[in-house]
Amino acid sequence: MQSSLDVARLRSLRGASRLEQTVAESYELLRNPVYRYLIAALGNPAGAEDLTQETFLRLFEHLQHGNSVENLRAWVFRVAHNLAIDQQRKRTSVELAGAPMFAQAESKPASGVNPQEEQLIQERRRRIHFALARLSGQERQCLELRAEGLRYREISEVLGIAIPTVQTVLGRAVKKLRGSL
Amino acid sequence: MRRAGEIPLNWLRKTKHASDEQIVLYLDGELKPRDIQWMREHLAACWECRTRCGGIERAICDFMEYRRASLADYADGPRQGWPGLESRLGRLAARRLDEAITRPLQFPWRIPIRVLWFAALSLILLLAWFHLSSPPTVAAKEVLERTSAAEQESLRRVATPVVCQRLAVRRTSAGRAPDQVADLEIWSDVEGGQVRQTRSEPLWRELEGIFEANHMAGKPPLSASWFQSWRASIAAKQERVIARKLAGGDQTLTVKTTAEGPFKVNQVVAASLTVQTTDWRPIVAMLRVQDESGIRGYQLTALKSEVVSRHALSWPLFEHDRASSAVRDGRKLRLPEPERPSAPPLEPRSDGVVDESSEVLAHYALHRAGACRGEAIEVVRQAPGRIVVRGVTESLQRKAELVAVLAGVPSVGTDIQAVEEDRFRLPQPEQDSAKAVFRAPDLPIREQLAKYFEAHPDGASLSSRIASLADQAVTLSGNLRADAWALRRLMERYSGQQGKRLDRPSRRLVQLMARDHMASFETDLARTKTLLGPVLKTVAGDATNQVHGPSRLAENRPPAGGDADWTPYCLDLIERTAGIRAWVNGLFAGAGLAHDPAYTAAQLLADLSELEHRIDAVRAEIARAFSDPSDVQVEARPAASGAERK
Secondary structure, three states, rough: HHHHHHHHHHHHHHHHHHHHHHHHHHHHHHHHHHHHHHHHOOHHHHHHHHHHHHHHHHHHHHHHOOOOOHHHHHHHHHHHHHHHHHHHHHHOOOOOOOHHHHHHHOOOOOOOOHHHHHHHHHHHHHHHHHHHHHHEEEEEEEEHHHOOOHHHHHHHHHHOOOHHHHHHHHHHHHHHHHHHH | OOOOOOOOOHHHHOOOOOOOHHHHHHHHHOOOOOHHHHHHHHHOOOOOHHHHHHHHHHHHHHHHHHHHHHHHHHOOOOOOOOHHHHHHHHHHHHHHHHHHHHHOOOOOOOOOOHHHHHHHHHHHHHHHHHHHHHHOOHHHHHHHHHHHHHHHHHHHHHOEEEEEEEEEEEEEOOOOOOOEEEEEEEEOOOOOEEEEEEOOHHHHHHHHHHHOOOOOOOOOOOHHHHHHHHHOOOOOOEEEEEEOOOOOOOOEEEEEEEEEOOOOOOOOOOEEEEEOOOEEEEEEEEEEOOOOOEEEEEEEEEEEEEEEEEHHHHOOEEEEEOOOOOOEEEEOOOOOOOOOOOOOOOOOOOOOOOHHHHHHHHHHHHHOOOOOOOOOOEEEEEOOOOEEEEEEEEOOOHHHHHHHHHHOOOOOOEEEEEHHOOOOOOOOOHOHHHHHHOOOOOOOOOOHHHHHHHHHOOOOOOOHHHHHHHHHHHHHHHHHHHHHHHHHHHHHOOOOOOHHHHHHHHHHHHHHHHHHHHHHHHHHHHHHHHHHHHHHHHHHHHHHHHHHOHHHHHHOOOOOOOOOOHHHHHHHHHHHHHHHHHHHHHOOOOOOOOOOOOHHHHHHHHHHHHHHHHHHHHHHHHHHHOOOOOOOOOOOOOOOOOHHHH
């Protein structure tokens, strides 16, 4: 009995190590984009860090059950996006996602520029800040995902919307940003 | 060359401004390939769109710069990094491993708890149904005891029981030899321990040898006692009982018994007996018998099984019945060793004369072989100088006997077939005569007989004395009728002018045959009257006075004088013996009575007496019919012994 259990343990551990290696590679590739997206979505770096780990744990479990992933980046961002939505639903009060962070960026000085340029940069940041505040959640999510390099098809998979919708939403978001400058 | 006022559509399309969405798609590389070139050319040509494109690029740059600045503190990614995640992955893997160890039978798929409960409940119900529907486990001994008890119960209902079975027998060999199949009719005298088969089947002779070698002889095949005899004779055995359900829903139990070797030839290696649990009646038996070259199998399937009284049988079947002969449905099954008056030896004629003389010789040969008393054999003139003896015998052995006795008769051919060779020309006995044979065993005069035998004790049991009396009465009445019919056939052939045309030796042979039958008739009549007279007087009582007037025989008495004609005498004998047989069967075989038993007994007694009085006249008339002044006077003689015949 003991020997059979040992064999089962060894087999399980071997399977787990292979999965861990796969997950580790995926983590190295996608941890920063996911982390940044979650910070932008939640406005809470600590929560974003937990959800980032939770995202890759989900990936581990998903692969451990013998499932496959066709588009790793889209799958990981979709899990992260869903986790963020679940996190936001748990909040008692609705906050403006990313507002503290954007406020912090607005006041952060730009390095290596003269005061006049520094003033211009701060002005543009302020305008962008207010422009972002006027965007809808979906427009901001599309902008964030696109900023992380996702293609329109991947954005549609993450948000669960059609590709033409992504085109429209992104076009509208950029137009709003340009209008605020 | 364009005409005046005409605007090229291609130019219009090129001059149309691009939307912000199209510019964003172009900048993101998501524009369709066919539009990319147009966008490039348009941006190159259109300052306005190029300006808007630059504005969009600047907005994107400002957004990215704003975002970079916002996330500058988190550019290194999560602080815990991979080590934190790795520890969580390790805990997850360990938890999964623990689950695998503690729940080794966990299904890889998720099954709702309701489905599991439903499956478990269904399984319990299924097991309960199997348990209730399957018969309880029984031992081979118990099955055989129950079957034997059922058999004994059926035998107890009938005095002197005889088991009549129709069995389909199939023999299989280990080699490539084809299966042999036979349909057997087997009669088993339970008390006498005798088993008879009414047809001559090689397969039956094989089975008889096997039964003898395995202590199974003398018992009805396919019975519990038969199987038990073999089972008790083997020292070591393995047994099991198998329960099955037939197509009709009847439950069966099969006792399979396997003996342990070594085995001799004809020894049963294994046997099985299948009984129906509804009435504990055996239906199939299988025997595996040691052969010289291997194992051969026999399958005995019961087609019919019935218990009848031996004295209800209207023909002698067993050894103790052979003292007398009987006929059944006009066909004789077995003849006893004939007690015949002496007769001249059969010699073939050398003068070449055929027709009447050869025909008489053929009749006489059949007469000596005992085939004239009811067997389905006839002598036919087919063409001048050609006489054929044709008919059907009960067995191939009987056929061989008749062919042998006819071999010395000149100009006589044979066309005789055994029953097994001629099934399509004769009705099957079991189909036609079953109702006549299986009569009710209860006798209408059982009480009177019981009183009579109680008044005349002789040491034997009451039931055996009644059965013996009934048995003898039925047999003797059958004998009387057989002889009467034999006389009638002779009369039809050789009475009157036909008899006078015969030459002297032929007439003498015909006279001898008639005399033989008269002597036999007289002997059987005397025995019948001696046997039944006292009993019938007791049964008849006062009814004897109700039988008055001349009998039919007296009424039909032919006028005296004139030419001798024994035809009316033979016809009267036929009619009288038919009545006697019917009354005997009614009184002693339970075949039904038209009148009350007392009147029937009185009538039977009167007819026997009247017949006895008429015998001398019949004999004298026959002698007168064949008398010839130049002929040697032949006196009627009583039945002679076998030594006298020699």
